[in-house]
Amino acid sequence: MSEHHHDHDHDHDHSELSETELRVRALETILTEKGYVEPAALDAIIQAYETKIGPHNGARVIAKAWTDPAFRKALLEDGSKAIGTLGHVSRVGDHLVVVENTPQRHNMVVCTLCSCYPWEMLGLPPVWYKAAPYRSRAVKDPRGVLADFGISLSKDIEIRVWDSTAETRFLVLPMRPEGTEGWSEEQLAELVTRDSMIGTGFPRRPGAPS
Amino acid sequence: MNGVHDMGGMDGFGKVEPEPNEPMFHADWESRVLAMVRAMGAAGAFNIDTSRFYRETLPPDVYLSSSYYEKWFLGLEEMLIEKGYLTREEVAAGHAMQPGKALKHGKFDLSNVERVMVRGKFARPAPAPAKFSIGDRVRAKNIHPATHTRLPRYVRGHVGVVELNHGCHVFPDTAAMERGENPQWLYTVVFEGRDLWGEDGDPTLKVSIDAFEPYLEPV
Numbered sequence: 336m337s338e339h340h341h342d343h344d345h346d347h348d349h350s351e352l353s354e355t356e357l358r359v360r361a362l363e364t365i366l367t368e369k370g371y372v373e374p375a376a377l378d379a380i381i382q383a384y385e386t387k388i389g390p391h392n393g394a395r396v397i398a399k400a401w402t403d404p405a406f407r408k409a410l411l412e413d414g415s416k417a418i419g420t421l422g423h424v425s426r427v428g429d430h431l432v433v434v435e436n437t438p439q440r441h442n443m444v445v446c447t448l449c450s451c452y453p454w455e456m457l458g459l460p461p462v463w464y465k466a467a468p469y470r471s472r473a474v475k476d477p478r479g480v481l482a483d484f485g486i487s488l489s490k491d492i493e494i495r496v497w498d499s500t501a502e503t504r505f506l507v508l509p510m511r512p513e514g515t516e517g518w519s520e521e522q523l524a525e526l527v528t529r530d531s532m533i534g535t536g537f538p539r540r541p542g543a544p545s
Numbered sequence: 546m547n548g549v550h551d552m553g554g555m556d557g558f559g560k561v562e563p564e565p566n567e568p569m570f571h572a573d574w575e576s577r578v579l580a581m582v583r584a585m586g587a588a589g590a591f592n593i594d595t596s597r598f599y600r601e602t603l604p605p606d607v608y609l610s611s612s613y614y615e616k617w618f619l620g621l622e623e624m625l626i627e628k629g630y631l632t633r634e635e636v637a638a639g640h641a642m643q644p645g646k647a648l649k650h651g652k653f654d655l656s657n658v659e660r661v662m663v664r665g666k667f668a669r670p671a672p673a674p675a676k677f678s679i680g681d682r683v684r685a686k687n688i689h690p691a692t693h694t695r696l697p698r699y700v701r702g703h704v705g706v707v708e709l710n711h712g713c714h715v716f717p718d719t720a721a722m723e724r725g726e727n728p729q730w731l732y733t734v735v736f737e738g739r740d741l742w743g744e745d746g747d748p749t750l751k752v753s754i755d756a757f758e759p760y761l762e763p764v
Contacts, residue, residue: 364641369631
């Protein structure tokens, strides 16, 4: 860096960088110089995460399950296989289990040990999903966690928490909102939120702001 | 290992705080860390279980005070040093000082990107018949391995019911230590909330884990 000593812009840039950012840059430089990775390939990975995955994939699956009873049945029997028949959804892993909310049972998904999450269906997990408050409390006090999300469930509803401790991934099939009779899959998909597929939220109601 | 990563049932971490309209990354460096981990894993420098173990073995105070991608970065750097892909001197210098070590699947270039976006396959042929059937009552063993395991502390010693059989999968406990895939039957085992948390626990709660057969004993 000494050759840039008089380059004010350059110095300024670096003074703005955190120690972590400097270390990350250094590691990438080393991995590149040693011939392990191509920086353009790293760019392409990031671009793929940013453009190809996201909760829109899961939302289309849920909306189809709400409108197509045969697909819903197949989805609950073998999530990976059923989703594999939908050409338009990004490729899903082999071990996706879809769990259905009913008037008697509410499902919630967590990974207490790290951050396991069905990213093909939902995108990368939000910070809260990977952070200590959710990971510690979801398996012990799920109603308290739901209260943090501003929702409550009747006391007679069973809460089933799925701790993702292996390579199996879980996707919640929420209940279809009332007042959506006759809606198309595309319309219904607009109501499916990320959190409703984790079990920390409900689908939007018809007419509610998106 | 009984580390701070094994958080199920711990108290004192406060409220869950969802961030409205959360961006995918909060800084560019986070995305570079994610990409480096995925790329080096795909190139064969380590398996997913080993990478988890390196994050779990961060000192507890570092683990708890670091952000998610900081943990990923610290785990990656240490793992690559210990596996001989780079040296501490190179990290200190910020540049390569010697040629790279051969990677099992070669350099990670653009032709490999598609592969990263498909989840890995972990099912393996069964080396033996399954010991447990759906509906069986099983106890999560009271074991405390000092190395990587996917049996969380909060279920150890408790009795649950086998609900699903997922077939045979790579066993993380041995894969993480690079002692082979050692495939094992994998089950979803469901526990009553009050069996885990006592009589003050939520009576409407049931919690399941995915448990490898060596974690379980018949009741």
